[in-house]
Amino acid sequence: MRAAVRHSAAGASAAALLLTTLAAAPAGSATGGPGAAGPPSRPAAELRGTAVAAARAGAAGIEFGRCSEAQDMPGSMQCGTVTVPLDYARPDGRKIRLTVSRVRATQRDPLNSKRKVPRQGALVFNPGGPGSSGFYFPLMGLMPEWKRLAAAYDLVGYAPRGVGRSAPLSCQDPKRYFKGPSPAPTHPSESYKRERIARARAYARGCAERNGSALRHYHSLNNARDLDVLRAALGESRLTFMGASYGTYFGALYAAMFPSHVRRMVFDSPVNPDPERIWYRNNLAQSAAFEDRWTDFREWIARHDNVYGLGNTAAKVLRSYERARARLSAEPAGGEVGPGQLQGAFLQAGYYDDFWPLRAEALSAYLEGDPQLLVDVAGPVREAAAEAENSAAVYSAVECNDAPWPRDWRVWDRDNTRLARAAPFETWDNVWANLPCAYWPAPPQRVLDVRTGPGELPPLLILSAERDAAAPYEGALELHRRLAGSVLVTERDAGSHGVAGGPNRCVNAYLEAYLLEGRTPGRRAACAGRAEPVPSPSE
Template structure:
């Protein structure tokens, strides 16, 4: 499920400026593989595995070792591009938790220790706050730097801010499925209603990509279940008896599976922009729902641009703005900008505007300038960056491995063709691009699992906090409500009439107030529900 957090985007930009933006109790998850199915039908979770399953025992053994070893934090390697006061270390985890004494992999970890004060105010340390930015495939090593941002000062005073690269990501036993140069190939086409010949071409690419992934030893062990187990080992290595965790986007699914597997190990959990954890939604159905939601967010962007036609001259209605966009798309199909930006790159760049409204002004400028004869802003924003090719391919490889391993997928392309063709009639913006990204799962070589049936009973967990924007497209709001129903005692804070993906520590002071109250005092909203007015829309930039 294509997703990334606003916090990730904010923190990333801080990094670039020298500082940066989808489960001990019994487990219901399935390490047991299930046969491929086609077409997809609702998945009934397998019966709970025994609390003394090999994976459960293996996690306990790995956590015990990690608690004894701790984490040796020191200067971060130059490749991490993390300045002081961030320090780095590693934690060893089993590749296969059923065999905890077998092959070990090392996860990279970063930390800034709690400052203990905010200005003249002294704040007691409350332990480590661990962050996962989502993906799958997101790298959270930058996270400790958010403590330099005003919105995070109080949290950074009370907590060690801890980031990490999950298994397969960055330097944590990295996965790769394709030559990064081939993965970053540009320009590309991106038809919203692809022809039969184009579909055959993409099927061949998906088969090839799946075969490339199969060359990785241990591919089957890159799963959400193991990401949750890794999180418990990391907790132990940090010396924390219970976990305090903030997961964004896919990171919320890791956190919800952790809550299912290890409810007695939970101190506080924050779910920022929640993935729908219902087993029949993981992952095929969630991706269809996501594609439909992006159509609404794409309309939000075009409505904003139309309101500022005096600045951008792209049209006074969303429909006129769409015609301007389609005109650019048609020209790029025949004459790529800078020989690198075709319709595929255009679509990817404007998809980001569906995630974060911070992108709206610059994307509108790029469109306007292109139509005025200046392609440079569009090239700057949309052309692939060669230096990022390895990182991007790695992230995509992990994304693919986790989603394909986690659940059954349709194995007959006719199912994909039927579902996406229907959806593209009403939601053309993202539908087929999302389908092509996930299509390797139809031809996946590794065994698939049944998804965990995430749910907790009253009293199993301490109160948890869910944050959600009502018009979020990457993790649609229905997913937050589903998680709220499944985690007894959870509280849901909604940013109304807003669609930024990932809202913790962002521009909404109301949301941040609830986040601070929860992490610093353990307080959740009365009646387990609260609403915040939307943050202000972005200010237009002159073209």
């Protein structure tokens, strides 16, 4: 049986929503209303287009039904789509559909199954990226840490524009995405730099050729507008949202653009929203922060030298790692894992310390003569090539479209050569991931200055780990300063990227108190970091 989420009195709701959104236009913005001189500005047209699209989505709702067999979802999960304009300045033009997933609130207290809890509406989640999908988020309700939230909220996930089945982007043939073993020089030669410049130019050109004029419409401002259309389609007058990593950026844009539509928002591991940092300087800061996390990881390995035998100091562990790099450069493991793949696997350990034991074990086994575990950990998963290529294409489109990037290679070369002297681990790999933005064919968007005054928003919750490398802690401090009335909870001496609903009970208590009761601890609070991972000895 197919169910639909709809507004009551859909026609009246649509008209009210249109008037409310137009009334929320920033002071001094062009509205193009009666008496306006000349055609409306593009921001005003996009504002009106968002109101029109939200009104239509509110009237139509989302027809949730069984997920397709290909998605192989549990019966409790329902799937549907919401229609949004490709270009919000032209709401009657080309449309795209975003895939949406939902698990209804159980309304049963996990501590007392006989006690029914009140439903609080929909909790919408985005995991970041750009390029990641939140489609499977509703299944988190099966985890013990999420059961209380799943009792009160419909858990809603979706694939943002460009991702997965939501008008997917592609910049190259997925069959060519995994290119086999690759180098990862920490101090690249001039000839290698020229090779990577040529590849970046070709990649940007491929994005333009494969997507045409639509490419320019994949950016964070439109992701925020899409979120408001999704809110309306779900029948929610105000949004309850949790964003992680990049999801905090367009979530913050949403809060600044649609403050009257905000109910509760959680920003988990936020990126720095300062317009001067989007995105070039944020990537420089990220490279510097990963050097510290790489040191954390090596120090942990050194403390467990009796297990891994990679050295009893961080410096000795680094020598073991460099020895593996040299050996992989001469002969890739399994014909597929070179220094680049090794670096990628160990970069993942900078995101999540749960990854530390397996990667340390793989490095140890490889240096002892058994490469198989390293191949399993670091080798390409070719079955996922299309998904990986799509994610990379969306990442490039959003970050390149969002803001101006240096167009002169000499700027990149100067800044990163200097940075790599102190932070060699990720610096150049980060450059190659973002260099297509130097040659991007679409014009950049205006960068919104995220800033709200007292009383403009309800309290918002910010969660951050103090040693997060993917989204350095200074970003959480900056977001906290910019969103008046926000509350910052810090996980001390911890560095995993994403802290909500994880193993830290203190963090989860603040999260539940906020989402279930609207309670916050004041301006700031802190939680002790989680326990270090337990080493896993090789068998």
